[in-house]
Amino acid sequence: MDILRFATAGSVDDGKSTLIGRLLYDTKTVFQDQMDAVERVSRERGEDHTNLALLTDGLRAEREQGITIDVAYRYFASPKRKFIIADTPGHIQYTRNMVTGASTADLALVLVDARKGLVEQSRRHAFLATLLQVPHIVLVVNKMDLVDYSEEVYERLREEFVGFATKLRIPDLEVIPVSALRGDNVVDRSENMPWYHGPSLLHHLENIHVASDRNLIDARFPVQYVIRPQSDAYHDYRGYAGQVVGGVLKKGDDVVVLPSGFTSRIAAVETADGEIDEAYPPMSVTVRLEDEIDISRGDMLCRPHNMPTVTQDIDAMVCWMDETAPFQVGRKYSIKHTTRTARAVVRDLQYRLDVNTLHRDEDATGLSLNEIGRVRLRTTVPLMCDDYGRNRSTGGFVLVDEGTNRTVAAGMIADANR
Amino acid sequence: MTSPHHYQLSHLEALEAEAIFIIREVVAEFERPVLLFSGGKDSIVMLRLAERAFHPAKVPFAVLHIDTGHNFPEVLEFRDRRVRELGVNLVVASVQDAIDAGTVSEPPDGTRNRIQTPVLLDALEQGGYTAVFGGARRDEDKARAKERIFSFRDDFGQWDPKNQRPELWGLYNSRIHAGESIRVFPLSNWTELDIWHYIQHDQIDLPSIYFAHDREVVDRSGMLYAVNEFIQPRPGEVVEKKRVRYRTVGDASLTAAVESDADTVAAVIDEVASTRITERGATRGDDKFSEASMEDRKREGYF
Numbered sequence: 001m002d003i004l005r006f007a008t009a010g011s012v013d014d015g016k017s018t019l020i021g022r023l024l025y026d027t028k029t030v031f032q033d034q035m036d037a038v039e040r041v042s043r044e045r046g047e048d049h050t051n052l053a054l055l056t057d058g059l060r061a062e063r064e065q066g067i068t069i070d071v072a073y074r075y076f077a078s079p080k081r082k083f084i085i086a087d088t089p090g091h092i093q094y095t096r097n098m099v100t101g102a103s104t105a106d107l108a109l110v111l112v113d114a115r116k117g118l119v120e121q122s123r124r125h126a127f128l129a130t131l132l133q134v135p136h137i138v139l140v141v142n143k144m145d146l147v148d149y150s151e152e153v154y155e156r157l158r159e160e161f162v163g164f165a166t167k168l169r170i171p172d173l174e175v176i177p178v179s180a181l182r183g184d185n186v187v188d189r190s191e192n193m194p195w196y197h198g199p200s201l202l203h204h205l206e207n208i209h210v211a212s213d214r215n216l217i218d219a220r221f222p223v224q225y226v227i228r229p230q231s232d233a234y235h236d237y238r239g240y241a242g243q244v245v246g247g248v249l250k251k252g253d254d255v256v257v258l259p260s261g262f263t264s265r266i267a268a269v270e271t272a273d274g275e276i277d278e279a280y281p282p283m284s285v286t287v288r289l290e291d292e293i294d295i296s297r298g299d300m301l302c303r304p305h306n307m308p309t310v311t312q313d314i315d316a317m318v319c320w321m322d323e324t325a326p327f328q329v330g331r332k333y334s335i336k337h338t339t340r341t342a343r344a345v346v347r348d349l350q351y352r353l354d355v356n357t358l359h360r361d362e363d364a365t366g367l368s369l370n371e372i373g374r375v376r377l378r379t380t381v382p383l384m385c386d387d388y389g390r391n392r393s394t395g396g397f398v399l400v401d402e403g404t405n406r407t408v409a410a411g412m413i414a415d416a417n418r
Numbered sequence: 419m420t421s422p423h424h425y426q427l428s429h430l431e432a433l434e435a436e437a438i439f440i441i442r443e444v445v446a447e448f449e450r451p452v453l454l455f456s457g458g459k460d461s462i463v464m465l466r467l468a469e470r471a472f473h474p475a476k477v478p479f480a481v482l483h484i485d486t487g488h489n490f491p492e493v494l495e496f497r498d499r500r501v502r503e504l505g506v507n508l509v510v511a512s513v514q515d516a517i518d519a520g521t522v523s524e525p526p527d528g529t530r531n532r533i534q535t536p537v538l539l540d541a542l543e544q545g546g547y548t549a550v551f552g553g554a555r556r557d558e559d560k561a562r563a564k565e566r567i568f569s570f571r572d573d574f575g576q577w578d579p580k581n582q583r584p585e586l587w588g589l590y591n592s593r594i595h596a597g598e599s600i601r602v603f604p605l606s607n608w609t610e611l612d613i614w615h616y617i618q619h620d621q622i623d624l625p626s627i628y629f630a631h632d633r634e635v636v637d638r639s640g641m642l643y644a645v646n647e648f649i650q651p652r653p654g655e656v657v658e659k660k661r662v663r664y665r666t667v668g669d670a671s672l673t674a675a676v677e678s679d680a681d682t683v684a685a686v687i688d689e690v691a692s693t694r695i696t697e698r699g700a701t702r703g704d705d706k707f708s709e710a711s712m713e714d715r716k717r718e719g720y721f
Contacts, residue, residue: 229475272473
């Protein structure tokens, strides 16, 4: 059993909560006491059937204000897989939340209402999923029961979306017609749509291959922490702890330490159980080297013939996430990239991107909450960068306001491997 | 736990890797982290992950127990043994001491869940702890489902659900001003079943009350409370001897047992996999009072 992380985006109107409720319910993730509460509330509201959307009902703070507060994480499992859902509200002011949920997702579910067809919001969700390099996208055409399970409606929507998707370069796309309310094609194939020969949603989620989405070519090991036991038994022990974010590390591999450029060889790759043959993403391991060289947190181990770009000049797409102050050229921020923290000054804002039309506004002078733009930064120390498209870990960063300590932006590095 | 496919981690391996990464991240970025240890299975798993994260070095932070004074003796013994084995420093903050000193007052019903919070906040302040590991999981409660892995708390330890820091990739913002702190939940993405599978896989020792044993209990609205120095039968209640186990371990005056024959980890896993009631719903008097009780307590500085 492995893990699939997926992000959902959509509004209550699209039936997103009902769809998630249906997945939880049909995979028997919902407990009796939770179900009792949902049935009680449904009855009190005079609804005809149990409202599965209530299973994902939010905090009291949200209900009081009629808003949804950012990302909720939900869990369910089938015999084949454990699933982690990053459930994000779909409205434009929640671009920040969708970007957050998509950052670690293997797959994104984009929901549309079969009656309404593709709307601005569906295109925006698909665009954000591709911006965050989510490798698999599923367009869920919901409420098929309300269009008489019409193949024509499905086909028209599918063609329209595929046409739009070619512009976005989506690596893998599936379009599934469902009724979340009635359960058609959610867990089991529906008898109401005999013309549909594809998988049910759960079958697709269970079987999609995600292991090969990780970068197993470019060895990248950001040093997180140096383990020095200072005990008699391990007097000279010095281990570099961290999570492998790319490639495969083995004993005997030649490595180069960046940014210093010192070279050595891997003496052992270890966990608490002892030496292991090899380490690959996303394993947390400890690496020992044959030579004693000066290495600290924020350095990176990689292979001499396959190095990231070591640079203080960063080109990136950023999504601005702060409502208290705009992104401005000339301002300085703290930048967090892999295990390295530096300061960065904004040199240039090349354009602001309209997430609905994909229009580039080159006259923009700043970015406010939920706006996305192409920027150039200069950092105080070199960062070890790859294109975000090549490696989400060595290509992603966040900016933190040094005064308020708020996380103000997410960045995706572009053109690093020129 | 080895997966059949090459270069693919099983779900337990992936969860373990994530938790170890988070624990190391905290130690690298904070001067004085501390791990909150209740003797419950989640905190036991967390302590085990901390041990694994820094091997062969010792766990580089202290363990803090908020002692409500209502303890299961089996759990205290377990705590002391584990702390000795690991050679870590144990700090105990006593709710009873705080009551005696008059800094908190015991509610008329004798439940101490709510008055744990000021004791916890005092202990954090006195110890100068800026990062606090907790074993909470997002599958436990809807407030927790929306809480960050690095959960920012203000000067008063309060959680503000509307003012949370976005968390992307594995990048955790650890910047705080003086007086503020971060609660860290490395087990956020684990479910109750994941915890049990990991306990089985890693052969982790647990206090005996997690497994089926005979105990004298009273039935209060479907919850089985052990009769002990904190819980006495009320008029009309019948004391029965039943085969029970605990699904969660909390304050002994509030935590109920469930009827069970599961006396091994494997049997517990079978039981958890087929059970239809959430663990808090089944065993915690404190979570039943109000639909939003966890949300409210978190806002006051609770975990």
